[in-house]
Amino acid sequence: MGRVEITNLFREFTRDDGGRVVALSDVNLTIADDEFVSFVGPSGCGKTTLLRIIAGLDTANSGEVRVDGELITGPGQKVGMVFQEYSLFPWQNVLTNVAFGLRMRGIGKEERYSIAKKFIALVGLTQFEESYPYELSGGMRQRVAIARALATDPDLLLMDEPFGALDAQTRNHMQCELLDIWGTKKKTILFVTHSCDEAVFLSDRVVVLSPRPGRIREIINISIPRPRDRTNKEFIDLRRSLLEMIDEDERKEERIKCKSGNL
Ligand SMILES: Nc1ncnc2c1ncn2[C@@H]1O[C@H](COP(=O)(O)OP(=O)(O)OP(=O)(O)O)[C@@H](O)[C@H]1O
DSSP states (O other): OOOEEEEEEEEEEEOTTSOEEEEEEEEEEEEOTTOEEEEEOSTTSSHHHHHHHHHTSSOOSEEEEEETTEEOOSOOTTEEEEOTTOOOOTTSOHHHHHHHHHHHTTOOHHHHHHHHHHHHHHTTOGGGTTOOGGGSOHHHHHHHHHHHHHHTOOSEEEEESTTTTSOHHHHHHHHHHHHHHHHHHOOEEEEEOSOHHHHHHHOSEEEEEOSSSBOEEEEEEOOOOSSOOTTSHHHHHHHHHHHHHHHHHHHHHHHHHHHTTOO
16 A cells, blocks of 8 residues: 555745745656655755645645545545654653554554554664653654654655754664665655665655756666665666756756846
C-alpha cells in the first residue's frame, strides 16, 4: 500500500504585497507501492509545498492527489510526516511522544505503550524510553520522530529534509537506519533533500524539480544495488549529473532575477 497519484497539480500563493508566486505547475507523477522517491531542486522550487499538499496540510488550486485511490482532502491516517526540526513535545518523554498519534486514535494506554515500545526498539532507543527530548542528541531526537511517525503504521511516510540538521556522521548513520526500517516495514517513502548524495544513496527514483514554478524537470532511476557504495563510479556519476542539473537551474534563475532587477 502507499501508491500515490499526483495529477495536474497547480499551487499559487498570494504574497503580502499582493503579488503572486506560482510554486507548482503541471506536476504529474505516479509513485508505486513501497517505492522510495526523493525530491531535489533549487531552493524555493516547491518541494515542501508538494509534500504538504500530499499530506493534506495544504490545498492545491487545481489538480489532485490520491493515495491508494483515495482523494486527499485533509490530513489522514494513511500518511505519516517527519520534518527537519524533530517536532517532539518537549514536556513528554520518548515513550509518550512516540505513543502520541496512537492516543489521538483512541487506542488504550496499555496497547499504545506496547506498540510504541516496539517502534522505539526498532530505532534502537529502548534504554531512553523515559528520557525527555532535551536529554537526547539531535540524531536520537530524529529517531524518536521517525518512531512516532511509524507507530501509527502509515502506508506513506513523507520526510521533509529530516536529516538536514545532523552532522555528517550521524546523517550517514540515520540514512542506513532509515533504509533498514523501510526494508522491514515496507512502505512508500517520499523524501525531500538538498543533498544529491543523500538522494542517490537512498532512492529508487529521484525527481528533479525546476525553479519556480516547480515542474518536474527530470526523473532519474537509481538502479545501483543496495547497500550502495559511495565510491562506486556509477554512484559518483549520478551524483555529479544531479548536482550539475540543479546548479545550472540555480544559475539560470539568478540570471533571470538580475535581468528583472530583483537581485
Ligand atoms: N504560505 C506561503 N505564502 C506565500 N508564498 C509561499 C508560501 N509557501 C511557500 N511559498 C513560496 O512558494 C515557493 C515554494 O516554496 P517551498 O517552501 O515549497 O520551496 P522549497 O523547494 O521547499 O524550498 P527550500 O528548498 O528553500 O526549502 C517559494 O517561492 C515560497 O516563497
